[in-house]
Amino acid sequence: MAPEHAPSFQSLEQIPVTHLKRVGPRIAERLDRLGIRTVQDLLFHLPVRYQDRTRLVPIRELRVGEDALVEGEVCEANIAVGRRRSLKVWIGDGPIGGILLRFFHFSPQQVTAFKAGARVRCYGEVRQGPNSLEMVHPEYRLQNDASAETESRLTPIYPSTEGLQQSAWRGLMDQALEWLGHLPPADYLSAEILAPLNLPGLVEALHYLHHPPLETSLTDLQERRHPAFLRLAFEELVAHQVSLRRMRTAQRAVMAPVLAGDGDLRQRLRAALPFRLTPAQERVVSEIAADLLQDRPMQRLLQGDVGAGKTIVAALAALQSLEAGRQTALMAPTELLSEQHHRSLSAWLKPLGVEPLWLAGRHKGRERAELLDAIASGQARLAIGTHALFQDDVEFRDLGLVIIDEQHRFGVHQRMKLREKGGQSGGAPHQLIMTATPIPRSLAMTLYADLDLSVIDSLPPGRTPITTVAVSDTRRDEVISRVLKACEQGRQAYWVCTLIEESEVLECQAAEETARQLSERLPGVGVGLVHGRLKAAEREAVMAGFASGELGLLVATTVIEVGVDVPNASLMIIENPERLGLAQLHQLRGRVGRGPVESHCLLLYHAPLSEVAHERLGIIRSTTSGFEIAERDLLLRGAGEVLGTRQTGSVQFRIADPLRDQSLVPAAQRAADLILAHAPESATPLIARWMGHRENYGQV
Known part of the structure; x- marks a missing residue:
């Protein structure tokens, strides 16, 4: 329903998405999966990236790996039957320009539509096929008019869910932007707050991000450094700071016992x-x-x-x-x-x-x-x-x-x-x-x-540095020999099993099999096994045996990540370290080096390593400082994963990134103080806009 024919709503957060054209119960349910229930929710659902569909690229100028808009005439279309049935469409735009369009999911109507001589305009990633360049499942439009205009602005790509195509998102956003002009949302950040930062107003920022003009820097948008993005990230940081300040005020209003012991x-x-x-x-x-x-x-x-x-x-x-x-x-x-x-x-x-x-x-x-x-x-x-x-x-x-x-x-x-x-x-x-x-x-x-x-910020005296090395799992026999030597010298070792599959059952089975194999390969060494599915009494007995020195090797899953303190253990083997985050690797490594003996951590990786995994293992080898590792982990994975803030009931950011946007934090703190001092009536709706009903996580 268009704004001029709509019931009289007071604000965008009152307008359910079902008031938009072509949003029935099924589409509403799909939007609800993403937390989108109102027109305001829709407007704050920002593009994850943008595409430049403003320029037609001649097929002969295409480059592998780039997204491009091309147009050509259908030369041939047929259904290929091989390992996977597919529709193959050859199009060309001249005597030396041709590309193959490949569709694995298609209808009889599509086969009919791609008749020889039809003109088609399509957008997609250019790939190198066996015999020619190709696009797999490009977005396409059959051209009735050979001189059809190209897009006049950058095309937003939205985070989606099953059953919602990008064309549907753009149609919904066009309607939401109509509402934005008809019923602009309250801007809780005053000119006094925004002026020093040179950031746009809320309506301008939202409109810009959904309909970026052609001259916009694609890089600034992709990296979320454009002032329009920063404007929304800043408001989210302010909402968070206002919430924390209100929480702290509420906490301080509560009495607590004075714990004045005699010492x-x-x-x-x-x-x-x-x-x-x-x-x-x-x-x-x-x-x-x-x-x-x-x-x-x-x-x-x-x-x-x-x-x-x-x-x-x-x-x-x-x-x-x-x-x-x-x-x-x-x-x-x-x-x-x-x-x-x-x-x-x-x-x-x-x-x-x-x-x-x-x-x-x-x-x-x-x-x-x-x-x-x-x-x-x-x-x-x-x-x-x-x-x-x-x-x-x-x-x-x-x-x-x-x-x-x-x-x-x-x-x-x-x-x-x-x-x-x-x-x-x-x-x-x-x-x-x-x-x-x-x-x-x-x-x-x-x-x-x-x-x-x-x-x-300092370790107790007597702790010895831990030497960390990465070893390919092709050298497993050498590693086992090293464990045997350490145990023969009266030292103890950990062997941590991890799997690529996220399954506790499979991980425990892998640990059990590893313990069995190592028992056979390490004669005279007591081998214990600890995993999450072991009964507490059994686990306690194994841990006691390892702590007393009765067991020389403890095979375990990552349940030993924290809390285990055996000073005589000086060797840590971690299998598949490439699947663990830096913080978890650092925690596991910290199970050794707790006594006066030189300790070692061997990262038993499986080649080939991804670029990120290679960088992660390089970092854990080069430093033992938890604070440095936290900073580097943050750069690699982002704040949500590092801090566990994606848990239910925890703070989550929708747009702001605490690392990328940390320069905005001091200004956000000052803005929160100004709002609570001079416009306290704005605090609750501002928090509701960005955090919904999640502010109550901090109630006392």
Whole structure:
């Protein structure tokens, strides 16, 4: 329905897509898959790239690998029957210019339409076929008029879903742009905010991106550096910053217990430790201790590289809560990591009279009921577990502190749910959020502006550098011999199995087969096996055997990525490292180099490597700095994958890229402050435009 014949809507977000021509229930359902329900949603669904269909290219000038618009006369068309049935159409535009159009999906009507002498205009990628240049499934139009005009502007290509062709997208966008002229959306960014950045207004930017004029730089559009793109990316960053500031204000309005312990437990733990804290650890411990003395909830993100000593920092924070008579909960993303925390903290705290409780998904029936009673009564002063800790039936008597490890693996809803478990005294517990996946400061400012940041930026003394080398899997026998030699010298090794297929079952089967083969090839070496489908009791027994030195080699899937600490292990073999991200490779490598002996990591890759895989393995070989690896990983994969922000309940960016657009972040922070100070009524609709109903991930 065109705007002039439409009901009286007040804004674009009120207009359902079903009010557009040719949008029935089926098309509406396909648009809904992409989160498009209104005309405003449609307008903010931006092209993923653009094509230049403004110039007809003579067939003789075509180049392989380029997209091009060509026109010619059908010379011949026939159906070829081979491995795949196909329609082959030869067109030419002169005595020496010809190209083959190939269609694997076609109808009888198409075969009839491509009659000899018909003129056809088509657009597609030029490929080198067996005998000539060709285009496979090009977009085409039969020309009734030989002098038909070419496009007058660049052609947008939209992210799509099954059943929606690009021609349908362009028709829908033309209608949406009519509505844009009829009912322009509110522009929440004032001239005062936009002028210093030299960015266009909202309506101008949207119109430009859907109908870019011919003179626009295709490169600027493709790389999303054009001012029209930056205008929308900037508004999204502002919406995010406004949301984080409102979240932080709401958090600070909630009371929290003042955790003023007498220091006795902490002093006794320090006296019993066989090592001294590093200056970096001491600085972070002081920052956390000061936060816990406040009557507002601490929200602190603790970063530290693999092996930097975050666990002892967490233990001291937990003891401060216990000294003040409050409970502490420590949540980890996997049973294996939560088991490791339970084992480490038990060794440190049991001599002090504190016995940590462990709660995981494996606990059922009466055993689980008894654990829940201990937590609810306050008998369990320190509870360690997985996501099981924030299930509805878990109630704390007086929760003072929540510690969340490897927070990027949890949706934000999950960590916020623990805030609701403050117990009888009301208010919210303090939160300490830890990660061994270093986050570049520019990203931390963007994604975690609601959190205070602490960084352990040095490793404890005595840690030896890890040497990392890449080895082709054709040299597998040499690698096995190296494992045997290390074990004969009294050292231990890990062998990590990964598969190209995303299947836990297949990965576990591969690990089982690898363990069997290595047992045969390594006489006299105890070989253990750990994977995600192993029962917890069996896994615990294997890990205990490896930790005690009874087993020389531990074959595992990536479940050992975090939390396993065996100082005598000095050799790490990672199969198919090309399928893992840099952060995961760094985490796995961090299982060795935890003692005084020189350690090695062998990346057993399968050739040929893709360009990205080759670069990734080169990076992991050249540096052991988690922060440098995080920066490089960010460039390779983008913020969403590196930080795990694609999880349900987590922050996701639709247009902005925290790396590409980091220069806009300071201005976005200033703009957020201006909006909240002078136009607070704009905050909610601005957030709704970009984040929908997702802002509640931060509610307390």
